[in-house]
Amino acid sequence: MDQKYPFSQSEAGRHQDLNKLTNNGKTMNIINIEHIAKIYQVGSEEVHALRDVSLQINKNEYVAIMGPSGSGKSTLMNILGCLDTPTHGIYDFTGVNVSQMNDNELAKIRNKEIGFVFQTFNLLARSDALHNVELPLIYAGVPGSERKDRAREALEHVGLADRIHHKPNELSGGQRQRVAIARALVTRPSIILADEPTGNLDTKTGEDIMALFNDIFELGNTIILVTHEEYIAEHAKRILRIRDGLIEKDETVANRYIPKKNGASKI
Amino acid sequence: MKNFLFELREGLSISFRAIRANKIRAVLTTLGIVIGVTSVVLMSTAIKGIDSAFQKGVASMGSDNLYIDKWEWFNNDIPWWELRNRRNLTMEDYTKYKELAKLPVASAPTVWSTQTIKYKERTVEFILVQGTNSDYINTTNLNFDAGRFFNELESSGGRQVVVLGSEVAKKLFPRGDALNQEVKIKGHKFKVVGVLAEQGSWVMGNFNPDNQAFIPIQNVFKFFQNQSFRSVTFNVRAPNSQMVNEVKEEAIGIMRRVRGLRYDQANDFSINQQEALLNQIDKTIGVIQIAGLFITGLSLFVGAIGIMNIMFVSVKERTREIGIRKAIGAKRRTILTQFISESAIICLLGGMIGLILAIILSLVINQFLPTSIQIDAFVLAVVISILTGVISGFAPAYSAAKLDPVEALRYE
Incomplete structure (x- = not known):
């Protein structure tokens, strides 16, 4: 691993700092959020899901977003994932202001730039693993043979080369989540957005999945992890704690938990 | 355009999978369209049969003939007693x-x-x-x-x-x-x-x-x-x-x-011509045609409502699937294409079954009435069923297309 990726953990950290200053001193933020708020109208009542949130996330960061239910963390995740737009404020994503985009523009961004991993896997039940992974490429307009190759490659990377024609109900929970991760990776997105990815898995399987995320991170990907479990959050290098629609704390993980490689993935 | 073709193909393959997964429902849904298409095809061939029989009958009288007669055949302006008194x-x-x-x-x-x-x-x-x-x-x-x-x-x-x-x-x-x-x-x-x-x-x-x-x-x-x-x-x-x-x-x-x-x-005296007869026949057949197609059109309409109904159910059931698709980049158009093509396929299957049924029934009816199913009946069935599918699938597909992905993903 060290030969492939010349930076040790601390060096990788420094590398990030260098990254920030490239491009003529302009910071290379993938995500730049300024004073966003999200207000829902529930009946006659206004609900402030997010009050005033500003944050930056750089390339190749590993960020966990934590918070109790009702804190606004889901809302923040939806906005980060371009599934929703803020009521106020600016969301600059990969240099593009997406805060006022319409449905179709957002769909395009999600398709190209964001890989989603959900707690409940959210695979298409009637399609096999290969087709599930192909799906984002279909929407991106990638031609058939290239699409199949890339999907197969992504499945190989998550260690499911021998399961490509299995349907979700023929796979274990961990395998399903791997398919979902392959689907998230296949478009080579700018960020991977994982919403409680281990929530429906047992501890052992969850740990495997976290190891896989670590591998993906070490390949240079940017990962945003939404969780309410402290020990899962500690896999990340930075934790954002949300409460009552505000960022309560933005901390660097001093003693990051690095999962053991278990050989399940080929990365 | 290229994207659209991919999406259409994906839409079609999804449709086939969805139909296969819900066979009984698909069959029941199609029944309305089957009956609709059968009756439209049968009616139009029957009308065509009647029409050509009339034409043939009139032609057998000789097409260049005049009839000098005391009576006016299709009299609209001379009072009948004047004719009688001639x-x-x-x-x-x-x-x-x-x-x-x-x-x-x-x-x-x-x-x-x-x-x-x-x-x-x-x-x-x-x-x-x-x-x-x-x-x-x-x-x-x-x-x-x-x-x-x-x-x-x-x-x-x-x-x-x-x-x-x-x-x-x-x-x-x-x-x-x-x-x-x-x-x-x-x-x-x-x-x-x-x-x-x-x-x-x-x-x-x-x-x-x-x-x-x-x-x-x-x-x-x-x-x-x-x-x-x-x-x-x-x-x-x-x-x-x-x-x-x-x-x-x-x-x-x-x-x-x-x-x-x-x-x-x-x-x-009156000089009667076949033309007058032909005009009269055309008029009569026109009325039969409108009445017949209206009635059979109604049955098709009922079938279309059935399709629309089942497509709304299908959209509701697959809300989460729609959410997933939207999350990973399906545009409104993509979802719209998917559901419209599903409804068009259901209708097309129904149309094909209806056509086969119409062919069988026309063989039976042929014993009493000279009908023959022509290639245009095939075209008629295909066009009508696809059109019905697209029209009746549009509203449900549109409701699916404009679903909020966040809401849809949360749907249980």
């Missing part, structure tokens, strides 16, 4: 007309009488017996199965000879040995000199030559009706259809002279 057209009128008319190919006087014809113990009733002369055959397109039409000698001599329509001959002589036999019409013996070939224009009923018999005109006056009570109709054949109007003009001039009309007197 003097009858007589054989003398005919003789004078024939002498003076230069343009027609042939002309023949006709009167008819409904009679019963007997041969030994066999009887056919309500046969239209036409009295005419030997020129009659030249005003028609009739062919013979056996024998010939009566000749001038037989005609002018008032010989008791008869030419039978094919249906009449078949009923009286099932073995087909009618020629030279003697049949009895109202107790009078007539020798069969000819049997007509089948015309097959069922739609003309008793006016179909198949159900008629032809005898020299004197015999009608002698045996069935007194000449003074009957008006004679002159069948006049023009050399070709372009000449029909000239023949008509000539006929008007001659007839006015023959009837001794002053310049200020209106015609006391």
Whole structure:
């Protein structure tokens, strides 16, 4: 691993700092959020899901977003994932202001730039693993043979080369989540957005999945992890704690938990 | 465009998977469309069958013919009592007309009488017996199965000879040995000199030559009706259809002279044309068409509502799937395409089943009514079913397309 990726953990950290200053001193933020708020109208009542949130996330960061239910963390995740737009404020994503985009523009961004991993896997039940992974490429307009190759490659990377024609109900929970991760990776997105990815898995399987995320991170990907479990959050290098629609704390993980490689993935 | 094709293909493959996953539901849903398409296809072929039968029937009368008659066939402006009070057209009128008319190919006087014809113990009733002369055959397109039409000698001599329509001959002589036999019409013996070939224009009923018999005109006056009570109709054949109007003009001039009309007197005869008959038929068929298609259209409409209903259910059930698709980049158009193509496929399957059913049913109906399913019925079924699918699938598909991905993903 060290030969492939010349930076040790601390060096990788420094590398990030260098990254920030490239491009003529302009910071290379993938995500730049300024004073966003999200207000829902529930009946006659206004609900402030997010009050005033500003944050930056750089390339190749590993960020966990934590918070109790009702804190606004889901809302923040939806906005980060371009599934929703803020009521106020600016969301600059990969240099593009997406805060006022319409449905179709957002769909395009999600398709190209964001890989989603959900707690409940959210695979298409009637399609096999290969087709599930192909799906984002279909929407991106990638031609058939290239699409199949890339999907197969992504499945190989998550260690499911021998399961490509299995349907979700023929796979274990961990395998399903791997398919979902392959689907998230296949478009080579700018960020991977994982919403409680281990929530429906047992501890052992969850740990495997976290190891896989670590591998993906070490390949240079940017990962945003939404969780309410402290020990899962500690896999990340930075934790954002949300409460009552505000960022309560933005901390660097001093003693990051690095999962053991278990050989399940080929990365 | 390329993207759209990918999406369409994906949409189609999803549709097939969805239909396969819900077989019973798909079958039940399709039933409405099956019935709708079956009835539309059957109705349109039936109407076409009726129409072509009428056309054929009219054509068998000869397309270049005029009929000089006391009566106006499709009268809209002359009061009926005026027609009734007209003097009858007589054989003398005919003789004078024939002498003076230069343009027609042939002309023949006709009167008819409904009679019963007997041969030994066999009887056919309500046969239209036409009295005419030997020129009659030249005003028609009739062919013979056996024998010939009566000749001038037989005609002018008032010989008791008869030419039978094919249906009449078949009923009286099932073995087909009618020629030279003697049949009895109202107790009078007539020798069969000819049997007509089948015309097959069922739609003309008793006016179909198949159900008629032809005898020299004197015999009608002698045996069935007194000449003074009957008006004679002159069948006049023009050399070709372009000449029909000239023949008509000539006929008007001659007839006015023959009837001794002053310049200020209106015609006391009518010159009827097939065209009037055709127009009437077209009008009637138009009405049948509109009524028929409206009724069958209703059944299709009911089917379409069924499809719409089931598509709304399908969208509701697959809310989460729609959420997933949108999350990973499906645009509104993508979702719209997916659901519309699903509904179009269900309808197309229904349409195909309906078409097969219509073909089978038309074979049954063919026993009573000459229908034939043509290639355009196939096109009709395909177009109608796809169109129904697209139209009835649009509202549900649109509701799916504009689902909020966040809401949809949260849907249990």
